[in-house]
Amino acid sequence: MNKFIAAALFLFVTALSSCVSDHPLVNETSFNMAERDPDARLLKEIRELTLRDSVRIALANNPGYREAHQAVISAKMRYYQALGAYSPVISASFALGDQLYDGSGGSTVPVRDQVFYTYTTVQANWILFDGLNREFNMLSAKRGHRIQQELDENARRLLVRAVAYAYNDILLARDQIRIADADFTFQTKMAREAELKYRAGTTPRSEVLNFRGRANNARENRESAKYHYELARYTLALLMGYVRGELPADITFPEIPEAVKQEMLSVDLYLDLALTNRPDLKAYREKLKISEYELYRAYGSFLPVISLFTNYSYSSNSTQNAGNNPTGFGNFYVEGNSFNYGLAASLTLFNGGIRYNRIREARSELTASELAGAELWLKVVNDVRSAYANCEYSRRIMEICRENQKLMAEQRELVMKEYLAGEIEVTRLNEAQTNLVHSNMALADAVIKLHKAHEQLAAAVHANGTAVR
CATH class of the missing domain: 1.20.1600.10 (Outer membrane efflux proteins (OEP))
Known part of the structure; x- marks a missing residue:
C-alpha cells in the first residue's frame, strides 16, 4: 500500500514539474551561462x-x-x-469520525459512549436558466x-x-x-x-x-x-x-x-x-x-435562475455503550441512505437598485x-x-x-x-x-x-x- 501511495505521489509531482519551464532565462544571474543559446541554430x-x-x-x-x-x-x-x-456540477464528499462521551448519565455509575460514524454524499446541480x-x-x-x-x-x-x-x-x-x-x-x-x-x-x-x-x-x-x-x-x-x-x-x-x-x-x-x-x-x-x-x-x-438538483447520501453509525446507560440501549449499529431530487428557482425582487x-x-x-x-x-x-x-x-x-x-x-x-x-x-x-x-x-x-x-x-x-x- 505504501509503495502504491509513493508511486502515485511521484507521478503527480512529475506531472506538475512537466508543466513548468526547467530554467526560465529571467532567473539566470550569469551571462556566461546564459550565452548557451539554444536558438542559435x-x-x-x-x-x-x-x-x-x-x-x-x-x-x-x-x-x-x-x-x-x-x-x-x-x-x-x-x-x-x-x-x-x-x-452539470457533480460533487462528492466523505466524512469519518469517532465521538467519545464520558458522563454520569444521571447516575453515580459513569456512562461511556463511543460512536464511530461515516457520512458519504454525492450531489449534482444543473443550471437550466440563469438570465x-x-x-x-x-x-x-x-x-x-x-x-x-x-x-x-x-x-x-x-x-x-x-x-x-x-x-x-x-x-x-x-x-x-x-x-x-x-x-x-x-x-x-x-x-x-x-x-x-x-x-x-x-x-x-x-x-x-x-x-x-x-x-x-x-x-x-x-x-x-x-x-x-x-x-x-x-x-x-x-x-x-x-x-x-x-x-x-x-x-x-x-x-x-x-x-x-x-x-x-x-x-x-x-x-x-x-x-x-x-x-x-x-x-x-x-x-x-x-x-x-x-x-x-x-x-x-x-x-x-432555474436549476435542477439531485442528492444521494449514505451514513453509518456504530455506538458502543459502557456503564449505566439511562436509555436502556446497548451497543448498536445503524446505517441508511437517502436520495432526493427537484427543481429550484430564485428571483431577486429588490436589491437596493x-x-x-x-x-x-x-x-x-x-x-x-x-x-x-x-x-x-x-x-x-x-x-x-x-x-x-x-x-x-x-x-x-x-x-x-x-x-x-x-x-x-x-x-x-x-x-x-x-x-x-x-x-x-x-x-x-x-x-x-x-x-x-x-x-x-x-x-x-x-x-x-x-x-x-x-x-x-x-x-x-x-x-x-x-x-x-
Missing part, C-alpha cells in the same frame, strides 16, 4: 543575413511575440471554461479569444516593422562606414601628393597638414558610423531574441537595395485596406461587442468604448496618411539626392584635376570633396528612409509581407 549556415531571414527568425524567437501567442492560448482556455458552465448570464459570458470569452488572436497579429505587425527599421539602420551605418573610408582614402592620397610637392618646394606645408587633418576627420566619421553600426546590430539581435545580445561576427549583410520607382495607389485605397485589415482595429471591434454583452448581462439580472445602476454603468461603458474606438479609427487613418505622405516625400528627396550626388561626383573630379594642374586653391578642392561626401551621405540616408517609408506604409495597412525584400 536559427542562424546556422546563414552567412549573409537578409531582411526576410531576420523577420523569419524574429517571429520564431522574439520572446515578446511568443508571449502574445501564449495569451491567445490562455484566452482559448477561458472560452472553454465558459462553455463548461453549461454542464442568459452563461450565454453572454460564453460569447464574451469567445470574443476575448478573437481579441487575443488579433493582438497576436498586431504584435507580429509591429515586430516586422521594428525588424525592418533596425535592419535598414544596419545597412545605412555600413554605407556610412564605406563613405568615410572612401573619404579617408582620398584625403590620404592627396596628402601623399602634397607631401611630394612640399618636398619639391612647390607646395606649402599647410596643404599637407590640411589633407592630414581632413583624413582624421574621415577617421572620426568612420568611428561614429561604426558605433551606430554596432548599436543597430545589437538592436536587431534583441528583436531576433538572441541571448548574447549581438549577432555572430561572421554575419554579413547585402548591399542597400536599389530604390526602384513604385507606382503608388490612391491613398483612399490604402485607407480602405487599413480599416479592413488592421488587427488592432479588429481587436477593438471585438472589445466593443463584449461591452454590448455586458449590457445584455445587466438586463438579464432581472430574470430568474444595484441591478438598475449596473445597467446604467454598462451603458456608459459601452458609449465610452465607442468613443475610444472612434479615436483608434482616427489614429489608423492618421497612420496611413502619414506613411503615405512619407513615401511621397522620401521618393522626391531620394531623386533629388541621387541627381545631386552625380553632380557632386563629377564636380569633385573636375576640381581635383584643376587643383593638380595648379589652377585653383586647395580650399576649392576641400569644398568639392566635402560636397561629395555630404551628397553620398544624403543619398544613402534618403534611400534608407524611402525603404523605411515603404515598411511604415506596409505596417500601417497591415501588409508587411508586401514590403519585405
Whole structure:
C-alpha cells in the first residue's frame, strides 16, 4: 500500500514539474551561462543575413511575440471554461469520525459512549436558466479569444516593422562606414601628393597638414558610423531574441537595395485596406461587442435562475455503550441512505437598485468604448496618411539626392584635376570633396528612409509581407 501511495505521489509531482519551464532565462544571474543559446541554430549556415531571414527568425524567437501567442492560448482556455458552465456540477464528499462521551448519565455509575460514524454524499446541480448570464459570458470569452488572436497579429505587425527599421539602420551605418573610408582614402592620397610637392618646394606645408587633418576627420566619421553600426546590430539581435545580445561576427549583410520607382495607389485605397485589415482595429471591434454583452448581462439580472438538483447520501453509525446507560440501549449499529431530487428557482425582487445602476454603468461603458474606438479609427487613418505622405516625400528627396550626388561626383573630379594642374586653391578642392561626401551621405540616408517609408506604409495597412525584400 505504501509503495502504491509513493508511486502515485511521484507521478503527480512529475506531472506538475512537466508543466513548468526547467530554467526560465529571467532567473539566470550569469551571462556566461546564459550565452548557451539554444536558438542559435536559427542562424546556422546563414552567412549573409537578409531582411526576410531576420523577420523569419524574429517571429520564431522574439520572446515578446511568443508571449502574445501564449495569451491567445490562455484566452482559448477561458472560452472553454465558459462553455463548461453549461454542464452539470457533480460533487462528492466523505466524512469519518469517532465521538467519545464520558458522563454520569444521571447516575453515580459513569456512562461511556463511543460512536464511530461515516457520512458519504454525492450531489449534482444543473443550471437550466440563469438570465442568459452563461450565454453572454460564453460569447464574451469567445470574443476575448478573437481579441487575443488579433493582438497576436498586431504584435507580429509591429515586430516586422521594428525588424525592418533596425535592419535598414544596419545597412545605412555600413554605407556610412564605406563613405568615410572612401573619404579617408582620398584625403590620404592627396596628402601623399602634397607631401611630394612640399618636398619639391612647390607646395606649402599647410596643404599637407590640411589633407592630414581632413583624413582624421574621415577617421572620426568612420568611428561614429561604426558605433551606430554596432548599436543597430545589437538592436536587431534583441528583436531576433538572441541571448548574447549581438549577432555572430561572421554575419554579413547585402548591399542597400536599389530604390526602384513604385507606382503608388490612391491613398483612399490604402485607407480602405487599413480599416479592413488592421488587427488592432479588429481587436477593438471585438472589445466593443463584449461591452454590448455586458449590457445584455445587466438586463438579464432581472430574470430568474432555474436549476435542477439531485442528492444521494449514505451514513453509518456504530455506538458502543459502557456503564449505566439511562436509555436502556446497548451497543448498536445503524446505517441508511437517502436520495432526493427537484427543481429550484430564485428571483431577486429588490436589491437596493444595484441591478438598475449596473445597467446604467454598462451603458456608459459601452458609449465610452465607442468613443475610444472612434479615436483608434482616427489614429489608423492618421497612420496611413502619414506613411503615405512619407513615401511621397522620401521618393522626391531620394531623386533629388541621387541627381545631386552625380553632380557632386563629377564636380569633385573636375576640381581635383584643376587643383593638380595648379589652377585653383586647395580650399576649392576641400569644398568639392566635402560636397561629395555630404551628397553620398544624403543619398544613402534618403534611400534608407524611402525603404523605411515603404515598411511604415506596409505596417500601417497591415501588409508587411508586401514590403519585405
